[in-house]
Amino acid sequence: MLSGKHILLGVSGGIAAYKSALLVREFVRAGAEVQVVMTPAATRFITPLTLGTLSRRNVIIEMFPSGSGEQERQWTAHIDCALWAHLMLVAPATADTLAGIAHGFAGTFLAATALALRCPLAVAPSMDVDMYRHPATQENLGILRRRGVHVLEPEEGELASGLVGAGRLPEPAVVCRWVEGLLAPPPQDFLGRHLLVTAGPTHEPIDPVRFIGNRSSGKTGFALAAAAAERGAHVTLIAGPVHLPTPPGVHRVDVTTGREMYGAVMEAFPQSDALIMSAAVADFTPAEPSGRKIKKEALPEEGYALALIQNPDILKAAARSRRRQVLVGFALETENGLENARAKLSSKNLDLVVLNNPLEDGAGFGTDTNIVTLISAGGNAISLPKLPKADVAHRILDAVAPLIS
Ligand SMILES: Cc1cc2nc3c(=O)[nH]c(=O)nc-3n(C[C@H](O)[C@H](O)[C@H](O)COP(=O)(O)O)c2cc1C
Known part of the structure; x- marks a missing residue:
């Protein structure tokens, strides 16, 4: 379903980052090429080595990578990534990363890339129920929806904190089907009507x-x-x-x-x-x-x-x-x-x-x-x-x- 599609997977620092490994596998199995971009916080939850191995591409984290040469090579990398993608999905999308994208902050490689996109942006918010329900998070999601960003509603259930409510990242297969739907051309069933x-x-x-x-x-x-x-x-x-x-x-x-x-x-x-x-x-x-x-x-x-x-x-x-x-x-x-x-x-x-x-x-x-x-x-x-x-x-x-x- 995703054959030949370029998916930029942004992983931010939430507990559900562990699901991004399975998500990469789902995308690769569906025929997509996947470039993973992580926030520095996300690397505390899952290693770039795991995501790089599964995606068969180097994971990008830093805006200013250390070491000469590398720095020169990557100075427009966020623009190159943005132009390469057919769709960018941020999953899990933390409250912090959502706020950054909604308000135009470009402090991480992930957020800078999200601002430079010419393709659709999709986000899968995942956080504790009270963080999710907080008016700040809801208003940020409202801003993003109004701009045409696709938002995958989190599932309700038991959360890592032990609380029960909305905030769970849906299972990788569900996220992958959702992305397939976003990239599929809409049916032309009203043609001529x-x-x-x-x-x-x-x-x-x-x-x-x-x-x-x-x-x-x-x-x-x-x-x-x-x-x-x-x-x-x-x-x-x-x-x-x-x-x-x-x-x-x-x-x-x-x-x-x-x-x-x-x-x-x-x-x-x-x-x-x-x-x-x-x-x-x-x-x-x-x-x-x-x-x-x-x-x-x-x-x-x-x-x-x-x-x-x-x-x-x-x-x-x-x-x-x-x-x-x-x-x-x-x-x-x-x-x-x-x-x-x-x-x-x-x-x-x-x-x-x-x-x-x-x-x-x-x-x-x-x-x-x-x-x-x-x-x-x-x-x-x-x-x-x-x-x-x-x-x-x-x-x-x-x-x-x-x-x-
Ligand atoms: C153990 C732990 C779990 C966390 N889980 C979440 C989460 O699921 N969602 C979220 O929005 N923030 C979560 N946070 C807070 C974020 O890691 C924090 O806001 C961080 O600054 C996010 O940075 P990023 O958006 O650049 O990745 C968690 C923090 C810790 C220590």
Whole structure:
């Protein structure tokens, strides 16, 4: 599976460094060429001799190796390594090394190489449960994910410290399969298909400076658009007000209000094969938004009631005018999730509902991961584990692909 691939394996100083020997063997067996790069701390856990022997290449550790000649030979080695690689995997990735890469520190050969890469970077965090859960580590992982770094979630279980929780490096075979998946070209199962994806919140104006909105970040919808484009689809992304970069190859239409989103969806819907409504469209909008900023003095001191009217239901309207299109809705539920999602599925005549609960740890708005259940028209429910939003997007598309064809 990895035949001819150049894998740069960065090993940092965590207890799971002992697994890197088996990881090298897995990669070599799968046909890859492996160059191991270690942090000085990693050499306290496993010897360069072991990793060099298994990889059949000298392990690189120091930025400034001692001894003349050697120093000259290696002065651009981190750049050469970075350009040589088809993928760099840091496994185990310590809290320290993750922080360094996230914040651009290039103090070790490993971190300097990670900054110089032109190929994908993947990291497998491994540490004690409290170090892993610490907001600093989680924020660093968030920074890396937002930059497109692939993060392998650590497994839960008994840790070297004796504590139980998340932080274990998955077994080498699992890590190797994951890397194979990252290097495999995405399936082109949406080639020639037109996908319409909505994302983000809507802002419903009260006056020119105030609005009613919600906390949707748009990340799931943007991940869906990116994944569909990677899989060959022609993608129209209708985005509410969010500050996210447009994924490559995606046609983006920016809107602000629910009514504008309704108009944009209805215009593009007839030409599409599927509509994925991940946007959090406001159900209600102010009945009479003011054309001028409402002055506090103009309002009664005891408060006032803002009259709201219903926004058009985009999914219902799409279901009424559909010919062959697949319809996918999202259900954000904090209680009775399955029941409410199934009710939405049938009342709106959908093919698939993606259910999630924003109150769960690692799910919902703003996070880089999500925990969703996919409920299909037959009532079948598939619960996915906590996954990065990019992976959730691919799993949703895996469920949509057979419905289209
Ligand atoms: C016995 C022992 C085990 C350690 N295991 C881990 C670990 O699993 N994960 C981690 O992030 N740090 C671990 N540390 C701390 C790191 O070794 C330390 O933060 C070091 O500075 C990391 O350097 P590096 O990121 O440059 O490799 C451990 C330290 C010791 C002494």
